[in-house]
Amino acid sequence: MSRVIPAMKERLRRRILAKAPPVDLSRLDRVPDTLVWPLIREGMEPSRRLEQMRSTGGIHLLTSFLGMRIWLVTGDAETREVLAAGPERYSNDIRPLMGERGSTTDGDIGGLGFTDPPDHTRLRRLLTPEFTMRRLARLTPRIDAIIDEQLDQLEAAGQGADLVTNFSFPSPSG
Known part of the structure; x- marks a missing residue:
């Protein structure tokens, strides 16, 4: 029973988000602090908070924002784990959140890093010859x-x- 309720909540959350109109991030007047703090430096050093997260290692749920989970990955082994897990678990595809900006005719938002396979793979094949x-x-x-x-x-x-x-x-x- 304890596993059923969270699974039901997750299914309900997905259904609600699937029916909701996309959130146009371009209309935000500022980026929330929960998304920015890992980028803030103290001089040349990362913030103390980021250093603490790095010292504990692992993959950290940074925040949930507009129905998406934002992850902070703090090490090499963890990065490899995230990349190997695939887009079903960790996605870079932000097109559903871009509103009109993400609705170009070909669906390209102009960034290889903002897509998942198979679009990522197709774009990467196009770019690879340029990096000889x-x-x-x-x-x-x-x-x-x-x-x-x-x-x-x-x-x-x-x-x-x-x-x-x-x-x-x-x-x-x-």
Whole structure:
């Protein structure tokens, strides 16, 4: 009996969510603190709260938000476990939560990391040829220019500049 009630609640929750209109996350005016805190740093170090979670290891349910469970994975072995478990247990597909933004004609929200197989597999096959050593070598001059630009901006920001804000974050998106 103790297993039946949670299973019934879960089935009911899924039915309700299946009938509910998608939640358009683009309309949120701010991201809830329960989703942001693992990204907050204390200087160059992760927050004490994140360090505590890392020390206990494992996979942590970070929060439940708009009907989805958000997980925090804190180690290599745990990451391998999550990746091996598959999308039935841990999903990256956020399209149902994107409202009109996620309703493009092909269903692509523009991110390989936001999809599950088989869409993830199809997109990955399309991208794999672009990551050969020969093709990446052609990008070296542009990568060098981006890094030089970001180093110049970091220097211009002066002492106390935030390495993440002024260099690490903008570099891959340059």
